[in-house]
Amino acid sequence: MTATTRLILFGGSFDPIHNGHLAVAQHALRALNGRQLIFVPAGQSPHKIHPHTAGAHRLAMIQCAIESLDQAVVSDCELSRPGPSYTFDTIRFFKEQTQDSAELYWLIGADQLDDLPKWYRIDELLADCRIAVMVRAGYPTPDMSRFEGAFAEPIIAQLRRNIVQTPLVPVSSTQIRRSLMRGQVPQGLLPDCVIRYIKEHGLYGFKQST
Numbered sequence: 001m002t003a004t005t006r007l008i009l010f011g012g013s014f015d016p017i018h019n020g021h022l023a024v025a026q027h028a029l030r031a032l033n034g035r036q037l038i039f040v041p042a043g044q045s046p047h048k049i050h051p052h053t054a055g056a057h058r059l060a061m062i063q064c065a066i067e068s069l070d071q072a073v074v075s076d077c078e079l080s081r082p083g084p085s086y087t088f089d090t091i092r093f094f095k096e097q098t099q100d101s102a103e104l105y106w107l108i109g110a111d112q113l114d115d116l117p118k119w120y121r122i123d124e125l126l127a128d129c130r131i132a133v134m135v136r137a138g139y140p141t142p143d144m145s146r147f148e149g150a151f152a153e154p155i156i157a158q159l160r161r162n163i164v165q166t167p168l169v170p171v172s173s174t175q176i177r178r179s180l181m182r183g184q185v186p187q188g189l190l191p192d193c194v195i196r197y198i199k200e201h202g203l204y205g206f207k208q209s210t
């Protein structure tokens, strides 16, 4: 009997992708015993105002950041879909792509957990994939008892089973954008190729001091 392929999907604005994303996603890939890690940059995240940077730039930065990672790829499925980037639609897209033969996991950081019951078609989404929650520096340890009454007991049990104890990497894209805006390149938080890309394209208001 062959084991089911397990795909680990990691969605977000990635504006820009940072070393926190890379560290936690690689850890989750191993912890969940995934075959492949698929970064899915959002076109228009329903959870955020607007990405600061065009999708093509965010995609290019992810591509260079994951170049040396064997099991990682990036998908432009949300970027090429008009309208809000609902996870529900993305999971349906991957179900179709894999002819429903893969186990799909969707990674989120602990900071996203509060809003989960409000996600678009959440009950169907939870039937179609497993949400795996990664711990995040600065946020409480995920406590699924908050969902009692909102989700059925087997779903809550599944959410509990899929908490991933990733390393705590205290970094966010917001913090990086703020530094770049001030003309500072944050040290140790971005892959070198992403720093080069940002400088080359003058992203995030970054201006090199002469």
Ligand code: ATP
Pocket (backbone or CB within 6 Å): 011, 012, 013, 014, 015, 020, 021, 024, 107, 108, 109, 110, 111, 112, 134, 135, 136, 137, 169, 170, 171, 172, 173, 174, 175
């Ligand atoms: P911003 O500061 O712009 O809100 P962000 O750093 O949270 O961005 P996103 O691209 O929004 O980055 O994140 C994509 C996913 O990665 C989200 O589920 C988020 O919770 C998770 N994530 C981002 N950074 C970390 C981190 N340092 N540790 C754990 N999870 C993270």
